[in-house]
Amino acid sequence: MAFEPNIVGFLCNWCSYAGADLAGVSRIQYPTNLRVIRVMCSGRVEPAVVLSILAEGADGVMITGCHIGDCHYIDGNLHAKRKYELTRRLVEKTGLKTGRLRLEWVSAAEGQRFADLVNDFTEQIRELGPSPLSGTTPDLGLLLKVRAAKAAAEGFRLRALVGKEEKTVTDGNVYGEEVTQEEWDKVMTESVETEYSRHRIHIALTEAPGSVKELSEKLGMGSQAVLEHIVALRQLGWVDVQEIRGTSPVYVTMEVPQ
């Protein structure tokens, strides 16, 4: 049987959803693989939701919003872009193909463009093949990574950073200084790496308590880096030492504060 991708699409109420309606009104044909979720604004689509959809085994996620400058909510789409960027960074970390994601702008007048987009994205996903997380035997290792990415996306730090990005990079910071995209990206890159790694460790420890060495081997992270994350996680109260086995402290997860 031929591979039929499962694609989830988030469409903003004001432009993209209307554009999709227009495609219908215009009877423009496109593949059936897309399942649409209507949201009022593309800016509502948070990285954690996208990541959980991917974890559930969807083959692709598409987000569409108003063109830049056209947003019904002034600049919700700019936030959508920032959030998408974070999602993409996190997906990249997991090793899942970033081609399974797409963000596009579709206006209420672009029925054809919407249909073309669906065609194109479906084809793209078809080429990528089924998600390793789909079906009855998902890649469990990858699944843990995606879950870590999702948890990272849910955390305050990344949510806060992405929430502040647009305003700060555009209007300058609270000191009235200019903050370049490069500067912000540098912080984002570091923060994504940190948060993702910490959740990787945390999830691995939820599966089974382990030592720095074991975690290092299991996660393919340098042991020094693992220890540094463990230090931070202990500070947060997420993990603690369960016992000392030989010369290795064995860490275990604690209940995570909300």
Place this chain on the structure above:
Amino acid sequence: MRKVGAVMVVGGGIAGIQASLDLADSGFKVYLVEKEPSIGGVMTQLDKTFPTNDCAMCILAPKLVGAGRHPNIELVPYSELKKVEGEEGDFKVTLNRKAMRVDPEKCTGCGDCAQKCPVSAIDKYNEGLGERKGIFILYSQAVPLVFAIDKEKCLGCGICAEVCKAEAIRYDEEDTEVEVEVGSIILAPGFEEFDPRIVTEYGYGRYPNVVTSIEFERILSATGPYRGTVLRPSDGELPRKVAFLQCVGSRDDRVGNPYCSGVCCMYAIKEAVIAEEHNPGLEPTIFFMDIRAFGKEFDDYYARAEEERGVRFIRCRVSHTDQEPDSKDLYVTYVEDGEVKKERFDMVVLSVGMNPPADADKLADIMGFELNDYGFAKTGLFTPLETTRPGVYVCGAFASPKDIPDSVAQASGAAAKAGRAIASQRGTLITSAEYPAERDISGEEPRVGVFVCHCGINIGGVVDVPEVVEYARALPGVAYVERNLYTCSQDTQESIKEKILENSLNRVVVASCTPRTHEPMFRATLQEAGLNPYLFEMANIRDQCSWVHMHQPEAATEKAKDLVRMAVAKARLIQPLKKPRIDVTPAALVIGGGLSGMTAALELADQGIETHLVEKEDELGGNLRRIKFVLGGEDPQAKLGELVGRVKGHENIRVHIGTRVEDIQGYIGNFETTLLSKAGEEAVKHGVVILATGGVEYQPSEYLYGEDDGVMTQLELEEKLVEGFSPDTVVMIQCVGSRCEERPYCSRICCNDAVKNALKVKEANPCSEVFVLYKDMRTYGFNEDYYRKAAKEGVLFIRYDDEHKPEVTNDGGLRVRVLDPVLNEDIVIEPDALVLSAGVLPALDNQRLAGLLKVPLSKDGFFLEAHMKLRPLDFATDGVFLCGMAHGPKAIDESISQACGAAARAMTILSKETLETEGAIARVNEDLCSGCRMCEGVCEFNAVEMVEQDGEVHSHILEELCKGCGVCAATCPSGAITAGHFTDGEILAQVRAALTEVSR
């Protein structure tokens, strides 16, 4: 000339804090300037301290809080000097106060901002082993407890302002210039740890498991990155074998630090011992050149480390370390017994030395004082506290590398100097709180007001505060309850006062954080509302509830209710207490007329205090009379003459020579002493006692001393050398009468004396041969220069140990036979002079004086201070101080520092007409007292005296001396003693309240 009654202290480490406290307590306004946002300095980073293994933060925190809350100390954090104008007595200082961007008046230190800050930065407090946020406090007990924004790291995202419920964030704050007028300046900027990246052969910065000693302190610390378990930074494994490499950045000419840092031997031993305590089975090895355990009871600590704690000591300088790339294990290469060895270790700790502070040049430039060759403040042997600019004083590591007690003593000394220069202005710039008259609440039923704090979300985010409020409302005796976003904020204080008056409250309970930091403030609020400050109780529902049960909100709420119920139960019973006031006799008694005693007397007399200086001999001067020359070229006899002249001519000093202290009665502020001389008995009244009884040179019984004229002590040699004695061959034997079984302590001064005399011999006769037979050369600090000079000039230093002591014989000529450990064979020397470095013994009279004053002696016979680390000049008995060799062997500059320090400590009492002491103290019900004296035995402060009345002996508490510990009350078999504010009734009420709901 105008003088200003204020002092600026630059540097908020332990030395700066001590100097500030001493000055502020003796009537001067103090500006304590610190470059970081919080005071505390390096000591806050230490895990434990030698030789007592006290937790550093536990002993430091009270001083931090004391300085932070002192009405006469203004903290000027996050600030640097910019300009100093004027002269001694009248300086105008311009400071650059860096923007913290947080309003210190509004910030409650709750930490919500840091929790939400998305930016991470390197945690300097944890030496980069952990991370902190873009908005931060240096460490969790920081004083002042005000967050600061790290502008370098801050993205300017604005989140902290959004989450700060106290509205304390000020993004628009700029650096500001602050001008202050002060009469004296004290420099206490501390030191910079040596950066071992320069010493590339040890691999620091390249090998993750090579760490510095200060990093290792953080690793050892329970508040550190690894929570006190020693882990390898490369893989988080527990190390088994840990090597400590000494003298990294010390005694090393290549890196420009030929001096000895003086502290590393001891801290390495401490770290080794503590590491093994934290990780049982850990095997520490210390690679050293000399173990310089020269301080009080240090050698004991060293011996215990080696004999009882299994620390392995290897005498050698390590050539290099290598890393095994996969395991990240380290291989240490060293030479032992002439053989090159390579040994594997899991971790290597570099004992890094002390550099001068990074901004020393700038400081010197701005202030206009000179630095020495190594960038530390230049001082003199007889002027250890003065910089080259009049009115600018120095203390702590910036004067020369030193440990904590020496820094603290010197800080007090600098305070004396700074205060003396402006003594006429004492009391002109200080403020004292004025409170309304206290309302008499006797006969009133308890009306308790309960104030429950949300602490932003710190409490409210876990504990259901409204529920606690409702619960408190129903408790017996409670007349009023409210909740506050921050109960500690300034506006809440106003509201508490109003509520006290509106509701006729006569007890107040605050359920918030810890009384350790906040009780004094709330008590002051009560006083402002006309209530006795003791009518206050706290329930700690944050530090001990919400913060520790973050994931159990329901249980935490129940616990908070319990804590409030307990506090209310106690509050209903607490009573107003009076703080006793005692009059102070503005006079001092200094016992001992040597260098220390004379110096202390002069410091006090110059500040207008009538001082009795008692010397048992017929002449002033003590040991200094026998010192004919010193390292560095100053003339000790000229200095002595000057000193004696000033003492004898001073209008405020009465010199009692040939006099013995027969008896001392009384207590702080009110002593009465009987002096006995040939002229008969004389009684003198005084407010304080300073013990400066000195020490005496040991009279050797070994090495043919007293049998052969060629054998002499160092002091005897010194006397001969000035008379022109010029021997061709000299052998000096170190540690005669010190570091032996009978006297295990190090006499501290003998290595320097030997080097001094060896150089003198060489100077007179460059062809002479001088051999110094030693165990460890302990020329700590800058005196290392002279040791190197001596070696360069051909003085031969030969090490011996207890198993191979030198043998001295005389069969027609002195012969010394000693094993040369380098050649591993005996060598025989036939000297003209055999000089014994005889140790320092405590003064003979110490025992008797200790009995008279009821103060303790150490097992070596020197006086034992109140606390070896932070109270080096005090006794537990108030009003009695010590300095100089009475405390232990020490050098001239150290004795002067201590003597000035003791004077400063004394001035904290003598500057006041009356003293207010603790109100929550013990009281005796004489009818119940059986006169058994058990209370007298348990009191550490000599606050219990037995009095006879109507033929019956009963106990009497000296209110002035009682600290309120309650031990006597808990000991008294007759139930005759009540511990104020912690009565049996009050405690039982709390206990019952704690158990009621549990058993429900």
